[in-house]
Amino acid sequence: MNNGSSFSASLFEPRSIAFIGASTNPAKWGFNILHHIIRGGYAGDLYPINPQGGTWFGRPLYRSLAEVPGPVDLAIIVVPKEKVPDTLRECIDARIPAAVIITAGFGETGAEGKALEQEVLSIARSGGIRIVGPNTMGVFSAYPSHMQAVMTSAPFKQGPVAVVTQSGNLGTSISYRFLRRGIGISRLISSGNEADLTVEDYLEYLETDEKTRLICLYVEGVRQGRRFIDTIGRISSAKPVILLKGGTGDTGASAAMSHTGAMTGSFEVFQSICSQANIIMAESIDEMVNIGGLMLSQPEIRGKRIGIVTQGGGWGVISADLCEAAGLELPPLDDRVVSMLDSFLPPYWSRRNPVDLVAPNRVSMMTDSAEALLKHADMDAVLLLGLGYLTGRATRWMESPVLPREVVEQPARKLIAGERELVDLITRQIRQFGKPIIPVVDIVGFDEPGENNIVRHLDTKGIMAYSSPEQAIRALAKAQDYYERRRTRAEALQASR
Amino acid sequence: MNNGSSFSASLFEPRSIAFIGASTNPAKWGFNILHHIIRGGYAGDLYPINPQGGTWFGRPLYRSLAEVPGPVDLAIIVVPKEKVPDTLRECIDARIPAAVIITAGFGETGAEGKALEQEVLSIARSGGIRIVGPNTMGVFSAYPSHMQAVMTSAPFKQGPVAVVTQSGNLGTSISYRFLRRGIGISRLISSGNEADLTVEDYLEYLETDEKTRLICLYVEGVRQGRRFIDTIGRISSAKPVILLKGGTGDTGASAAMSHTGAMTGSFEVFQSICSQANIIMAESIDEMVNIGGLMLSQPEIRGKRIGIVTQGGGWGVISADLCEAAGLELPPLDDRVVSMLDSFLPPYWSRRNPVDLVAPNRVSMMTDSAEALLKHADMDAVLLLGLGYLTGRATRWMESPVLPREVVEQPARKLIAGERELVDLITRQIRQFGKPIIPVVDIVGFDEPGENNIVRHLDTKGIMAYSSPEQAIRALAKAQDYYERRRTRAEALQASR
Numbered sequence: 001m002n003n004g005s006s007f008s009a010s011l012f013e014p015r016s017i018a019f020i021g022a023s024t025n026p027a028k029w030g031f032n033i034l035h036h037i038i039r040g041g042y043a044g045d046l047y048p049i050n051p052q053g054g055t056w057f058g059r060p061l062y063r064s065l066a067e068v069p070g071p072v073d074l075a076i077i078v079v080p081k082e083k084v085p086d087t088l089r090e091c092i093d094a095r096i097p098a099a100v101i102i103t104a105g106f107g108e109t110g111a112e113g114k115a116l117e118q119e120v121l122s123i124a125r126s127g128g129i130r131i132v133g134p135n136t137m138g139v140f141s142a143y144p145s146h147m148q149a150v151m152t153s154a155p156f157k158q159g160p161v162a163v164v165t166q167s168g169n170l171g172t173s174i175s176y177r178f179l180r181r182g183i184g185i186s187r188l189i190s191s192g193n194e195a196d197l198t199v200e201d202y203l204e205y206l207e208t209d210e211k212t213r214l215i216c217l218y219v220e221g222v223r224q225g226r227r228f229i230d231t232i233g234r235i236s237s238a239k240p241v242i243l244l245k246g247g248t249g250d251t252g253a254s255a256a257m258s259h260t261g262a263m264t265g266s267f268e269v270f271q272s273i274c275s276q277a278n279i280i281m282a283e284s285i286d287e288m289v290n291i292g293g294l295m296l297s298q299p300e301i302r303g304k305r306i307g308i309v310t311q312g313g314g315w316g317v318i319s320a321d322l323c324e325a326a327g328l329e330l331p332p333l334d335d336r337v338v339s340m341l342d343s344f345l346p347p348y349w350s351r352r353n354p355v356d357l358v359a360p361n362r363v364s365m366m367t368d369s370a371e372a373l374l375k376h377a378d379m380d381a382v383l384l385l386g387l388g389y390l391t392g393r394a395t396r397w398m399e400s401p402v403l404p405r406e407v408v409e410q411p412a413r414k415l416i417a418g419e420r421e422l423v424d425l426i427t428r429q430i431r432q433f434g435k436p437i438i439p440v441v442d443i444v445g446f447d448e449p450g451e452n453n454i455v456r457h458l459d460t461k462g463i464m465a466y467s468s469p470e471q472a473i474r475a476l477a478k479a480q481d482y483y484e485r486r487r488t489r490a491e492a493l494q495a496s497r
Numbered sequence: 498m499n500n501g502s503s504f505s506a507s508l509f510e511p512r513s514i515a516f517i518g519a520s521t522n523p524a525k526w527g528f529n530i531l532h533h534i535i536r537g538g539y540a541g542d543l544y545p546i547n548p549q550g551g552t553w554f555g556r557p558l559y560r561s562l563a564e565v566p567g568p569v570d571l572a573i574i575v576v577p578k579e580k581v582p583d584t585l586r587e588c589i590d591a592r593i594p595a596a597v598i599i600t601a602g603f604g605e606t607g608a609e610g611k612a613l614e615q616e617v618l619s620i621a622r623s624g625g626i627r628i629v630g631p632n633t634m635g636v637f638s639a640y641p642s643h644m645q646a647v648m649t650s651a652p653f654k655q656g657p658v659a660v661v662t663q664s665g666n667l668g669t670s671i672s673y674r675f676l677r678r679g680i681g682i683s684r685l686i687s688s689g690n691e692a693d694l695t696v697e698d699y700l701e702y703l704e705t706d707e708k709t710r711l712i713c714l715y716v717e718g719v720r721q722g723r724r725f726i727d728t729i730g731r732i733s734s735a736k737p738v739i740l741l742k743g744g745t746g747d748t749g750a751s752a753a754m755s756h757t758g759a760m761t762g763s764f765e766v767f768q769s770i771c772s773q774a775n776i777i778m779a780e781s782i783d784e785m786v787n788i789g790g791l792m793l794s795q796p797e798i799r800g801k802r803i804g805i806v807t808q809g810g811g812w813g814v815i816s817a818d819l820c821e822a823a824g825l826e827l828p829p830l831d832d833r834v835v836s837m838l839d840s841f842l843p844p845y846w847s848r849r850n851p852v853d854l855v856a857p858n859r860v861s862m863m864t865d866s867a868e869a870l871l872k873h874a875d876m877d878a879v880l881l882l883g884l885g886y887l888t889g890r891a892t893r894w895m896e897s898p899v900l901p902r903e904v905v906e907q908p909a910r911k912l913i914a915g916e917r918e919l920v921d922l923i924t925r926q927i928r929q930f931g932k933p934i935i936p937v938v939d940i941v942g943f944d945e946p947g948e949n950n951i952v953r954h955l956d957t958k959g960i961m962a963y964s965s966p967e968q969a970i971r972a973l974a975k976a977q978d979y980y981e982r983r984r985t986r987a988e989a990l991q992a993s994r
Contacts, residue, residue: 313752400532
């Protein structure tokens, strides 16, 4: 009997999977989730099961668990809800230690569904099998073998972010936002109705999961408040937990109850508890990923002193406003730093922070200025505003029907190469100074075709770019706050020893 | 002598342009802005001027204004700053009524520059020529002939949005965000240092400009407070004005002073005056475009009753939270509407607002639900959450190396066609009910290749899609507030007559 100890090896590192309810009909989850597992390249033994037998596009279908030739670590169940109890009994007979029940129509649908869910739970408890779900969109695990057992159809890649979510579609929304920026996922768990395993179980696993460096958590309501808070508090002293809360308002809370049956409780109380546990509260999916991307792609920020280097005055002005509103500081530049910048900036530069370069003619002015700010003005982080414009202009030259190619080809290549080189310079400076240098590539630069896309180039270097100053600055402020509290606590702990 | 009356025909509808400072060097604005005018297809007479003569890629270069064969309505000046006074005198001699001075290095650079700016202004005043700038990134005017006399290299298209900006780069940031969503620009004016013409002048022109249906305004400080407020107040009773304020904080205000020499004053006072004038205050560039796109692509919203139709529970929950936080209402569904929805929704639907369809198998469930909410539950607007997922899944099928094409091609085409048809249904319903139906296409759907991109398809139908619920809901709340105040004022005015 497995009483809560180690579901995790079976669930996240299964050597073999029985996929119960395999289908050749593309309209079914029994088709799609199986497809995602196979396409993802799961390296263990995979046994797709359908009572009719036959094949799944060349792979044999097993008629039942009894036909499966080897031991099974994990069952993924997509059969109709009324068949779930018997299916679970068969899993127990086959000594399968864990099951993901994708099937919906349980506690979330009313009294009848609740009774069925209770029956499933009783069977599981008495047979010693642990359950994810029911009503889950699945589980992804990147290590040791790529197991994409989720409804999400975008191909996953492995990386440091774990996503635990009480909503399948938000799990997809969050994961996809990381994936498209080149940031991989370690585990994704859609917890569904949490009949058996709950977010607290998954969090405890992630606490010691070496592959996970950052946790994104969407919760509507927690079932074990004390355990939840203790767990996230412990985790956040080692790795950041970014939390988005659903059901913060009355209507949302009712919707949450209808969605997963979760009782949401008072948001104010929840928020204050999370704040004490140094959990980063995100206000939206986008903000969650903006914060996460920053923390993964940049060194720890060690203070509030922000330097801004901008290619345009207006960006500098609104960024200064945003920093002030977010509680960050823009220290003035002392004479020494001004004269240092004077030595290589054009005569019309702003002579203050933000450092306004006014359409610089050399890209290295950006990084030279960043160096002056980080090294000599002792800033804790630098924002670089306006990358990508030179590449954009060069691309427009090359596309233009009125410019002879021989006139623009050389200068265009030079501008594009210059901005690519700038990315390398930024990468090197981040390492050299151990401080964040955060590029803001106005949305113009996000759209460039192919290899001219400076955002993709930054992505491949592991540096998250932001499409507007506000996204970068809000993320920076929340990351700064997290690190500051973590340092303060660590010091207090040290002192008390 | 033209004393402020009608600069607008010369500036926005010039029959001929002298481009003074034309260059064949791609590093110069004298090259790039000229390129943008020519590539844009300006249909009037264009006279590029460079004292060296020769040609500009096949077009004759004139040595001076004196050589130009016909009358000139507008001069665009990009010569070095010390040559600006004489150039302006030549423009006056040639009886040119208006000039755009791109050249920088004036009031924004200190005492010497201020003196030069004063000299330029005196020359202009005494000669009766009106000036945009100096230190402007230029002017775009879509009507009657496409005149893209701006630094912005992205090709403009004509449309209903006017942009007036005290920052050139923010003008580009704002315009480009509209353009990439298929929303065109009527006029873009970068006001620069406002030595002569000011934002107030441009706003007065736009007040009666029939091509302009919505005005986006970035200001750091206004020079004629009373006139500014009177003008935007009058405009906003007829067309929306969305304003982003730079220099709201202390550091930002200092940066603004250094940027354009603008005194920003107290933001609280400014905000309260704007609120009385029913100006929509945007908190960021992104929000400005989110609000503007909503107002242009949807009918007037006539109340706060919001219906939500979602393909996933979590999206519904966070959207309900966001609506509540933004002061919008999610009215419960009465029994009649529930039983109406019961008649075509699957048995497991949420039976409440948000209407959670839980991965519907027919796309028309979305629009049928929208109809029930708009027509029978009397909602003022409907949010449709989760478009684009079916197309995404279908696209993944077609790309998959493990699925035989003959198995997935038919169902894939059906899903994609279904979502395209959904777009048509939405378009028709918006017209039929005269109420907003706002699609939220999670960022997944923004990335689809080619014709499968449902966002581009919505763009071509003139419907703005949002990549997250929060963007849609914040825009909706601000638009609703604007319309409500406008109706209330109009009614009060009516009653007082």
